[in-house]
Amino acid sequence: MLRHPWMLPTWALLGSLSAGCGASHSHVTWTEPPPRQEAIVERPPAAPAEPPAPSAVADPKAFAARYPNPALCEAAARRVQAESRDEGWAALKACIENTPFTQLNALLGRAWAEDLRVRPEGAALIARVVAQRGGSVTGELQTLQDRRIPIFSLSSAMDRPDTYKGRYVLLRARVADQRSEGERPTVWLVEQTLTSVETNAPVGYSERSDMLSSYSGDLDGQTQLSGPGRIGGTVTSRQREERTVTRKHYDNISDETGREALGRLPHADPFLENRRDYVILARFDGMRVTSGGTDGDEEAPRIPVLTIVSYYPPHPLVVY
Template sequence: MPRLPMLTLLGALVTGCGAAHSHVALEDRALTDAPAPLPALVQAPARPPAEDPGPSPQDSRAFAARYPTPALCEGAARRLQGTSRDEAWLALKVCADSPAFTQLGAVLGSAWAEDLRVRPDAANLIARVVAHRGGSVDGELRLLHARKVPIFSLASAIAQPDTYRGRYVMLRAQVADQRLDGERPTLWLVEQGLQSVGSHREVGMTFRTDTVSETSGDLGGRTVLTGEGRVGGSVVTRERTYQSTTEPTYDNISDETGREALGRLAAADPFLETRRDYVILARFDGLRVTSGMTNDDEDEGPKIPVLTIVGYHLPQALAVY
C-alpha cells in the first residue's frame, strides 16, 4: 500500500476536525440561541370574583341582617332599582321596619321620588319613619312640604275642610276612648303636641360646707323698772354652702293641643291602647256635627273632624331634628 504524504494526512485530519467542530457548534447555537420568553413587566389584573348579590328582600330577616346599619340598608335597597323597582321598594320597607331607621332625608330624596308618588303605601312608610324619629309631627310636616309630599296637619284640615277632604293628614294623638259606631270601631283622638323641656342634672362631684358660729356675753345696766341688773345670753349663726356641677338636659313632653277628632277603624284593634301617644296617618273625611248644645249665633252644634285611620306607629322616646 502506498504511503500518503505526511502533509496530505495532516490536511485531512485538520479538515475533518474542523467540520466536526463546526457541526457541534451550530447545533448547540440552535438550541441555546432560541429567544427566551420575556418576563411580564405588569401582571395582568386578576378578574374580580362575581359580586354576591346578597339575600332577596323577600327574606326580610336575612336582608336586614346583611345590612345592619340603616344607611347601608337604604343604599342596598337603592341599588336594587337597577334590576327591579318593586324589589327595591320592598327592600326599603324592610329597612324602615327597624326602629333605628331614621333616614327621612334619604327616603325623600330624588331616588325614591317616583315611588313616593305612585306607591299606595308610601305615606304610611313616611309616617313610620317619622315615629322612629320621635314623632315631632309639626317639624316633620315642614320637611315634607318642602319636598312637596302631600301629607298635611289636622289644623289645616279643620281650617279648610273642603280643600283637604280626602287627603292624608298626620297627627300625634292619644286614644281617649274606643267605641262601636254601627259595625265599625270609632276612636276618640286627642291631638298631642311635642315640646322640649329643659332641666339641669348634677354631674361629677359635689361640695358642701356647714359653718356654725356662736357669740355670747353679758350686758349690765340700770333701768327705771328693774334698777341695777345684768343681762346675759348668746347668739348662734349658721351658714351653709353647697356647690355642684350640672349639665343641661332636655326631655320631650307631649301636651294637648286642644284639637280632637274621631278616627274610624276597619276592625277593632286591641293594640291601640288608651292614654298612649301614637303617630297616626289618616284620610280626612270632613267635619261632623256633634250633639252639643247650639248657640244663638249658630244653626248647628260644634263640629269635629272625622278621619279614616290608615296606620299608626309608636313614637320613639328620643326625637331627631
Template sequence: MLRHSWMLPTWALLGSLAAGCGASHSHVTWTEEPPRREEAAVAKKSAAEEPHPPSALQDPKAFAARYPNPALCEAAARRLQGQSREEGWAGLKACIEYTPFTQLKALLGRAWAEDLRVRPEGASLIARVVAQRGGSVSGELQALQQQRIPIFSLSSAMDRPDTYKGRYVLLRAQVADQRTEGERPTVWLVEHSLSSVETNAPVGYGERSDTLSSYSGDLDGQTQFTGPGRIGGTVTNRQRTDRVATRRHFDNISDETGREALGRLPQADPFLETRRDYVILARFDGMRMMSGGADTEEEAPRIPVLTIVSYHPPHPLVVY
C-alpha cells in the same frame, strides 16, 4: 512519568462537567407563564359557588340583615332600582321595616319621589319613619311640605275642611276611648305635641358644710323703761352651705294641643291601646256635628272625622 501525564487536575475535570451540563440544559427557562386556562376555570368555579344575595322581594328580612346600618341598606336598594324598580322598592321597604331607619332626607330624595307619589303604601312608610325618628310631627311636616308631599296637619284640615277633605293628615295622638258605631269601631283621639323641657340633674360629688357660732356675756346699761341694770344672754349664729354638681338634662314631654278627633277603623284593633302615644296617618273625612248641637247653629261644636290608615308607636328618642 508516562502514567502521570494522563491525569488531569480535579478543577479542570469539574469545569468541563459544568460546561457540559450548561450546554445540555440551555433550552430550559425558569420563568414559565402560568396556565391561564386553568386559572380562568378556577375563578369561574369560585364565582359559581358564591351564594347570590337574597332577593328583597322573596326574603326582605334577609336582604336588610346583610347591611350593618340603614344608610348602606338604602344605598343598596337604590342600586337595585336601576335593575328592577319593583326589586328596588321592595329593598327600601325592607330597610324601613327591619332596620332602625331614620333617613327621612334620603327617603324624600329624588330617587324615591316617583314611587312615593304613585304607590299606595308610600304615605304609610313616611309615617313609620317619622315615628322611628321620635314622632315630632309638627317639625317633620315642614320637611314633607318642602318636598311637596301631600300630607298635612290636623289643624290645617280643621281650619279649611272643604280644601283638605279626602287628603292625608299626620298627627301624634292618644286614644281616649273606643266605641262601636254600627259595624265600624271608632276611637276618640286626643292630639299631642312633643316638646323639650330642660332640667338640672345632680351628678358627681356633693359637698355640705355646717357652721355654728355661739357668743355669751353680760351687758351693763340703762333703758328708758327699766332704768340701770345688767343684761346677760347668749347669741348663736348658724351657717349652712351645700354644693352639688349638676348637669343640664332635656326630657321629651308630650302635651295635649286641645284638638280632638274621631278615628274610624275597619275593625276592632286590640293593639291600639288607650293612654299611649301613636303617630297616626289618616284620611280627613270632614267635620261632624257633636251631640247636643243643632244643625241650624253656625257656632255649634264640631269635631273632625278621620279614617285611620296606619299607626306607629314613636321612638322615645328624637332624631334632629
C-alpha cells in the same frame, strides 16, 4: 318512451289488448314507488329551565341585619333598585321596618320620589319614619310640604274641609276612648304636640360644708323697766354651703293642642290602647256636627272625622 297506462287514451289501450295473440307479450309492471324515507334528525335534548333568580330580599329581616346601621341599609337598597325597582322598594321597606330608620331626608330624596308617588304604602312608610324619629309631627310636616308630599295637618283640614276631604292627614294624638258605632269601632282622638322643658340635672360632682359658730358672754346695761343690770347668754350661728355641678337637660312633654277628632277603624284593634300617644296617618272624611246641633246650623260645633290608615307609637327620643 314508455308511457304509463293511466296516461294513454282509451282507444289506444283497447287496441293494444286486441292485437295480443300474434304479437309478443310485453309485460308492464305497475309498481308503487318505495315510501320516502324521511331523514331522522336527532334534536339535542332541551336544556332544563333555569330556576328564577333568588330575590335579594326574600328574607327582609336577614337583609336588614347585614348592615350595621340604617344609612348603609338604605344605600344597599338603592343598589338593589338599580337592578329591579320592585326589589329595591322591598329592600327599602326591609330597612325601615327592621332597623331604627330615621333617615327622612334619604327617604324623601330623588331615588325614592317616584315610588313614594305611585306606591300606595308610601305614605304609611313616611308616617312610620316620623314616629321612629320621635313623633314631632309639626316640624316633620313642614319638611313634607317643602318636598311637595301630599300629607297635611289636621288644623289645615279643619280650616278648609272641602279642600282637604279625601286627603291624607298626619297627627300625633292620644287615644282618649274607644267605642263601637255599628260594625266599625270609633276612636276618640285628642291631638298632641311636643314641647321642650328645660331642667338642670346634676352630673356627679357636688360639695357641701357646714359651719357652726357659738358666742357667749355678759352684757351690762340699763333698761327703763329694770334700771341698771347685767345680761348674760350665748349666741349660736350656723352656716351651710353647697356646691353642685349641673348640666341643662331638656325633656319632651306631650301637650294638648285643643283639637279633637273621631277616628274610624275597619275592625277592633287590641294594640291601639287608651291613654297612649300615637303618630296616626288618616284620610280626612270631613266635619260632623256633634250632639245637640243640626246640619243646617252653621254655628253648631263640629268635629273632624278620620279613617285611620296606620298608626305607630312614637320613639321617646326626638331626632332633629
